[in-house]
Amino acid sequence: MKLSKTLLALPLALCLSACLSFGAKPPPFFLRLTSAAGPAASAPRSGPASQAITVVVPVVPQELRTTRVPVRTGANQVAYLPNASWVEAPNALFARLLSDTIAARGRIVLDPSQFTLDPGVRLSGTLQSFGLVADTNEAVVIYDAAMARGPDRIETRRFEAHVPATTDPAGAAQALNQAANQVAADVAGWVG
DSSP: OHHHHHHHHHHHHHHHHHHOOOSOOOOSSOBOOOOSSOOOTTOOOOOOGGGOEEEOOOBOOGGGSSSEEEEEETTTEEEEEEEEEBSSOHHHHHHHHHHHHHHHTTOOEEOTTOTTSOOOEEEEEEEEEEEEETTTTEEEEEEEEEEEEETTEEEEEEEEEEEEOOSSHHHHHHHHHHHHHHHHHHHHHHHO
C-alpha cells in the first residue's frame, strides 16, 4: 500500500516541479568590457610608491546597481534592455578597464585590496551614466573623477563619451565598450 502511494505521488511531484521556476531565465549571453589598450604581459614595472596609482571602484547611482543595461527615455524614465546583462556590476567592469588603460601608459596601477602597499595617488569617482539613451540612439558613459595626489591636493574632472548605438544586446555592448574605452583613455591622459 505504501509503495503504491509513493508511485502515485511521483508523477504529481514531477508535474509540479515543471511548473516551478527559481529566478528569471538568463539571457542568451552576458556582456563584458574589453580594453582597447592593456599592459603587456611581460612588462615589469617598478618605481617609487608616489608614482603608483590606485583605482577605486566608482560609486554608482541606483539605476546602475544591477547587471542590467539601463535605457533612458525622456527626461525621467529608465527601462532596461531586454536579454542583456553584464557579467558583473558595470562599475567593477569600468574600474578594471580604467586600470588596464592607465597601466598601458606605463603607470604602476594597484588594486584597492592591496592595502599593505602605499596606495600612491588614489583615483576614485562616480560613474554617473553607463547605458543607452533611446531619444538619441547613443551609448553614454559619464565618469566624475576625483584624484587625491597627496594629503592636501584633490583634483576633480568630468569625462563623457557619446557613441551611436543600437538597442540589440550585441550592438549596445559594442557601443558601450567603445564609449568606456574613450573615457578611460581620456582619464589616463589626465592622470599622466
